[in-house]
Amino acid sequence: MAVDIAGLLFSSPVIAASGTFGYGREYDDYLDLEKIGGFVTKGVSLEPRDGNQPPRIAETACGMLNAIGLANIGLEKFLADKLPLVEKTRARCVVNLYGESAEEFEKLAQALDARQGVDALELNVSCPNVKGGGMAFGQDAKAVYELTRVVRQKTSLPLWVKLTPNVADPVPMAKAAADAGADALSLINTILAMAIDARTRKPKLGNVYGGLSGPAIKPVGLRMVHQVSRAVDLPVVGMGGIMTGSDVAEYLLAGASAVQVGTASFSDPASCVRIADELAAFMKEQGIAEVRELIGGLLS
Amino acid sequence: MAVDIAGLLFSSPVIAASGTFGYGREYDDYLDLEKIGGFVTKGVSLEPRDGNQPPRIAETACGMLNAIGLANIGLEKFLADKLPLVEKTRARCVVNLYGESAEEFEKLAQALDARQGVDALELNVSCPNVKGGGMAFGQDAKAVYELTRVVRQKTSLPLWVKLTPNVADPVPMAKAAADAGADALSLINTILAMAIDARTRKPKLGNVYGGLSGPAIKPVGLRMVHQVSRAVDLPVVGMGGIMTGSDVAEYLLAGASAVQVGTASFSDPASCVRIADELAAFMKEQGIAEVRELIGGLLS
Amino acid sequence: MSLRVKVISNQPAGEGVYLLELEPHELGRGAMPGQFVMLKPAPGRDPLLARPFSIHGVTENSLSVLYKIIGRGTALLSGFSAGDIVEAWGPLGTGYNLDYRKPLLLAGGMGIASLAFAASYLQENGVDPESIYGAATVRDLVEGYYDSDGRYFISGAPWQIITEDGTYGETGLITGGLDEKLAGIDGVLACGPLPMLKAVAQVCAEKQVPLDASLEAPMACGLGACLGCAVPASQGGYLRVCKEGPVVDAGKVDWERV
Amino acid sequence: MSLRVKVISNQPAGEGVYLLELEPHELGRGAMPGQFVMLKPAPGRDPLLARPFSIHGVTENSLSVLYKIIGRGTALLSGFSAGDIVEAWGPLGTGYNLDYRKPLLLAGGMGIASLAFAASYLQENGVDPESIYGAATVRDLVEGYYDSDGRYFISGAPWQIITEDGTYGETGLITGGLDEKLAGIDGVLACGPLPMLKAVAQVCAEKQVPLDASLEAPMACGLGACLGCAVPASQGGYLRVCKEGPVVDAGKVDWERV
Numbered sequence A, B: 001m002a003v004d005i006a007g008l009l010f011s012s013p014v015i016a017a018s019g020t021f022g023y024g025r026e027y028d029d030y031l032d033l034e035k036i037g038g039f040v041t042k043g044v045s046l047e048p049r050d051g052n053q054p055p056r057i058a059e060t061a062c063g064m065l066n067a068i069g070l071a072n073i074g075l076e077k078f079l080a081d082k083l084p085l086v087e088k089t090r091a092r093c094v095v096n097l098y099g100e101s102a103e104e105f106e107k108l109a110q111a112l113d114a115r116q117g118v119d120a121l122e123l124n125v126s127c128p129n130v131k132g133g134g135m136a137f138g139q140d141a142k143a144v145y146e147l148t149r150v151v152r153q154k155t156s157l158p159l160w161v162k163l164t165p166n167v168a169d170p171v172p173m174a175k176a177a178a179d180a181g182a183d184a185l186s187l188i189n190t191i192l193a194m195a196i197d198a199r200t201r202k203p204k205l206g207n208v209y210g211g212l213s214g215p216a217i218k219p220v221g222l223r224m225v226h227q228v229s230r231a232v233d234l235p236v237v238g239m240g241g242i243m244t245g246s247d248v249a250e251y252l253l254a255g256a257s258a259v260q261v262g263t264a265s266f267s268d269p270a271s272c273v274r275i276a277d278e279l280a281a282f283m284k285e286q287g288i289a290e291v292r293e294l295i296g297g298l299l300s
Numbered sequence C, D: 001m002s003l004r005v006k007v008i009s010n011q012p013a014g015e016g017v018y019l020l021e022l023e024p025h026e027l028g029r030g031a032m033p034g035q036f037v038m039l040k041p042a043p044g045r046d047p048l049l050a051r052p053f054s055i056h057g058v059t060e061n062s063l064s065v066l067y068k069i070i071g072r073g074t075a076l077l078s079g080f081s082a083g084d085i086v087e088a089w090g091p092l093g094t095g096y097n098l099d100y101r102k103p104l105l106l107a108g109g110m111g112i113a114s115l116a117f118a119a120s121y122l123q124e125n126g127v128d129p130e131s132i133y134g135a136a137t138v139r140d141l142v143e144g145y146y147d148s149d150g151r152y153f154i155s156g157a158p159w160q161i162i163t164e165d166g167t168y169g170e171t172g173l174i175t176g177g178l179d180e181k182l183a184g185i186d187g188v189l190a191c192g193p194l195p196m197l198k199a200v201a202q203v204c205a206e207k208q209v210p211l212d213a214s215l216e217a218p219m220a221c222g223l224g225a226c227l228g229c230a231v232p233a234s235q236g237g238y239l240r241v242c243k244e245g246p247v248v249d250a251g252k253v254d255w256e257r258v
């Protein structure tokens, strides 16, 4: 079941997604971390962040909204308290980076470079670009290029750039990241969305808007992974709505080299391992020996 | 329950959406057309169109994909065979226009202008702009402006411009349509997406990509209606995933003046009337006498 | 109004096959063999769409559907029991041509669902069709009953059985020796898997025997509104399975492109 | 592994209230009053998220949850019956402080679900809490049993009743005359609607009596991973209801911002 993403080996193509798996050990009572490829941390910023005003989550049809606001304990505490807890496991730890400016991203990358226990960095470019007038870095190919370029200079770790679906076309962003030296592309992040309580007449989220995730968005994730993997010669880590082993196979066929599982962990905390097991069973049923036989194997 | 959209009165804010309600009479065995505000026709083009290679639809989590390919009987047959069937009903008939070039849209608008039975035109700008290199008209504010402008010159009918969700931000498109003389904005059209059969390894749609609709996309529709209605001073006709009267109330609160119901008609052919009834019951329960008390009434 | 129909019974009727009996109301009104109904496999939003099923029979008191578990929708459907309510609409579409004097009925697999209705309808109307029901193996035959000679009956009409492995009736494919079987036949009614229909269409075209073929396509509305259920037409363009079909004159279909 | 738990029974226990008894497995292991479990109200993708419910009681053979129908999830939950499987995980979160010598328990409405467990736990451990259960009207009281003096018991522990309309027990709000009730009390355990908790927090702060308040917030993971269940903390920032709570020292909460 092993897959190679830009030179880094993962024992399984199933990886727990950023923001849904804490700092890696929160699910220990319900799954064995070593049975999946690894996990991506909650977005880590230089300073601790409190996050958005509650309510922060709302359920929607086959999905959910979140507006956590990138609450996290900050770099220092992450390194001191959380990283040691995962360092000794065989599971890969990918650190998701969140900054409000290129400088913040640079500093984060520098501080994490060559840190024991950190296997790769994932650059979350879906956040608002404060200097760029609030438009997300990830909605502007030039900003994606610049951000990726400066971070690339600060780290020799494998660098994944995580793309947002809130664009007319993800390919220009993917190309920009590739041109600037990214090693892999992760997609999709959540879709900007909103829920309203008709009786109270209020938005269901304190932040009004939030990100839509879960099975509802799988068709959008598949489409964007398909678009990007055909257009750009980098490994793609696909995600969005994965709930079953068959969903993983679909993402692999669409062109992903590995996948991340996010919201599924909320409907069943053992999801990541269950999904990895289901993928193995599916491959066995189909007589597929290696994950790579599926990657990009869509017929027409 | 009556609502006024740019001077045109609808007896109910619930309108059947383009492409899901045929030419208005297909559902006659299951609902009374006069109990809803009206309907929008399947996209009508100058010449008949066969549409895309099957399969054309696929079910997804709380949603569906379609890649009908704008199959339709063409302007001539529409005027001769279909329009007369709805002309005598009190229900409003909005004709959805589909063209591959600005010229085609112009001709359509001209031919429909002042035709008895046509109450308004809805410009579907989500289609690929053949001259603009295939990128959809609706993803380019200049193209939206130009298209709306030329059509505006050819018709005195109320002109609705239907926006696509496949953009980073719908507001520039909405503004462009407004600046060019649109009377109302309809949104959202379907989200570009894809489904794969893991066993056959094939896309589930003959066209590979299709449009995602249904409850899965409601949170995206609400967000875009909220964004657009706050930014542009035109009535908004909201849609995307409406299944219940409460869903309608949510769209109205977000800023819509009326709504369209699409995919719901496939899960129950009487949906439009049921939804209108549910809205009436909700308003009664909440002591709301007029629909306009809800429009834009979101609290924060 | 769409219909909320009460389940009378929902019983196993073969390997992975169920017979669903519904209180008919309008759902069965004037239903003809080859027509279908849309059944929502569960209330709620997921699964979202209704599924098309041929009408297997109608009496004054019931409408029945014979279905096989294929995926999630049919699996959910098998969970319904007496007294439950199913959301449904119909009868829909264009059924079989029932005016032939000496028709041949060819049912492959679940094709028996609609053709059993056609066979008993024809019989009641004084026509004795030649009826052949093909299955891979005896276990795949849906529950019928047998007379003392071992003849298989379903819905009151007799069927010759042919199984691929010879575990019941003749051995072979339903399409085997079809040209001989067409002797004296003035029309063929066929329902079954696509490869079978294609083979039958080819032989019928050669022998110039009219063929009514019952087609399948994914559907959303079932009412001719969404244009989702397209199958390629021989004249170019497409036919709607839910409106021009599901039973179509085989000559109108572009079998190459299907 | 997440848990697939068998339903022992799921019975009405008041107006729109149900008592769900589950086979415990690990779900109940070491569960303490104030802790909760996550229950998925239906298999499948819609509804997608599990819901948090306080543990109402644990025995060697069962774990019980007392819940009220609020929306879609709890309505679906009420459809489960004996033998059905519920997906669940737990026990989760931080429960009540059970070290007080003379505690006062204040249960408003469904707050009784977790506090009944606390009351009987305390009683079993030799502490006799002062327990008050407030409801709008007698019909809103969940099913308990009454001794010959009309005293109300639930899970083996007695509760004084106060109803807003005086249809049972005292008349008034649970927060009425609270300062007097605090005499001799070394700690308050409270669970109920937010306005009640706020009022109780204010009085307890004034009287400098420690208050353990059980909070609610929408949850996704229940495990401290998603940071969805934030409530404003008095020191700035937020507490996670699923981890630092649901029962928190009232002094740690910024009641103004909740």
Ligand SMILES: Cc1cc2nc3c(=O)[nH]c(=O)nc-3n(C[C@H](O)[C@H](O)[C@H](O)COP(=O)(O)OP(=O)(O)OC[C@H]3O[C@@H](n4cnc5c(N)ncnc54)[C@H](O)[C@@H]3O)c2cc1C
Pocket (backbone or CB within 6 Å): B058, B059, C036, C049, C050, C051, C052, C053, C054, C055, C065, C066, C067, C068, C069, C070, C071, C072, C073, C074, C075, C110, C113, C114, C215, C216, C217, C218, C219, C241, C246
């Ligand atoms: C006119 C017509 C009559 C039919 N009559 C019968 C019958 O009498 N008995 C019977 O067992 N089956 C019949 N079928 C096939 C039946 O509709 C499918 O087996 C059923 O839709 C499968 O649903 P599912 O959710 O179990 O499968 P899934 O594969 O999970 O379904 C996914 C989606 O694909 C669609 N789909 C899957 N298979 C088919 C198919 N063969 N045709 C159309 N859509 C499909 C489903 O409706 C659903 O939208 C008929 C199909 C048509 C078009």
Ligand SMILES: Cc1cc2nc3c(=O)[nH]c(=O)nc-3n(C[C@H](O)[C@H](O)[C@H](O)COP(=O)(O)OP(=O)(O)OC[C@H]3O[C@@H](n4cnc5c(N)ncnc54)[C@H](O)[C@@H]3O)c2cc1C
Pocket (backbone or CB within 6 Å): A058, A059, D036, D049, D050, D051, D052, D053, D054, D055, D065, D066, D067, D068, D069, D070, D071, D072, D073, D074, D075, D110, D113, D114, D215, D216, D217, D218, D219, D241, D246
């Ligand atoms: C720690 C904790 C313990 C609880 N214990 C009990 C209990 O013992 N008995 C009981 O009846 N109720 C309890 N609740 C409340 C219970 O979780 C909600 O009533 C339930 O989630 C409502 O779900 P629904 O689908 O019926 O409602 P809907 O309103 O349709 O739910 C929509 C979404 O909002 C969430 N939600 C709605 N109300 C609440 C709420 N009050 N708190 C948190 N999330 C909510 C749901 O989980 C769901 O994700 C508890 C809540 C928490 C946080």
Ligand SMILES: Cc1cc2nc3c(=O)[nH]c(=O)nc-3n(C[C@H](O)[C@H](O)[C@H](O)COP(=O)(O)O)c2cc1C
Pocket (backbone or CB within 6 Å): A017, A018, A019, A020, A042, A043, A066, A068, A070, A096, A124, A162, A188, A189, A190, A212, A213, A214, A215, A217, A239, A240, A241, A242, A260, A261, A262, A263, A264, D226, D228
């Ligand atoms: C509660 C929550 C928090 C998230 N936080 C982050 C984050 O900090 N950084 C990030 O890049 N993505 C974050 N995401 C996005 C997920 O990693 C993932 O891209 C998205 O949810 C789609 O996958 P899913 O449908 O499997 O959840 C978060 C998602 C959720 C639901």
Ligand SMILES: Cc1cc2nc3c(=O)[nH]c(=O)nc-3n(C[C@H](O)[C@H](O)[C@H](O)COP(=O)(O)O)c2cc1C
Pocket (backbone or CB within 6 Å): B017, B018, B019, B020, B042, B043, B066, B068, B070, B096, B124, B162, B188, B189, B190, B212, B213, B214, B215, B217, B239, B240, B241, B242, B260, B261, B262, B263, B264, C226, C228
């Ligand atoms: C089968 C189908 C066909 C459609 N055809 C058209 C069309 O011709 N023109 C158009 O503007 N929108 C078309 N739409 C989009 C709908 O009008 C609507 O914008 C979209 O489906 C979202 O609403 P819903 O979630 O209620 O379906 C179509 C949608 C579906 C599902």
Ligand code: FES
Pocket (backbone or CB within 6 Å): C218, C219, C220, C221, C222, C223, C224, C225, C226, C227, C228, C229, C240, C241, C242, C243
């Ligand atoms: S199913 Fe909608 S047109 Fe046939």
Ligand code: FES
Pocket (backbone or CB within 6 Å): D218, D219, D220, D221, D222, D223, D224, D225, D226, D227, D228, D229, D240, D241, D242, D243
């Ligand atoms: S519910 Fe996820 S952190 Fe509390």
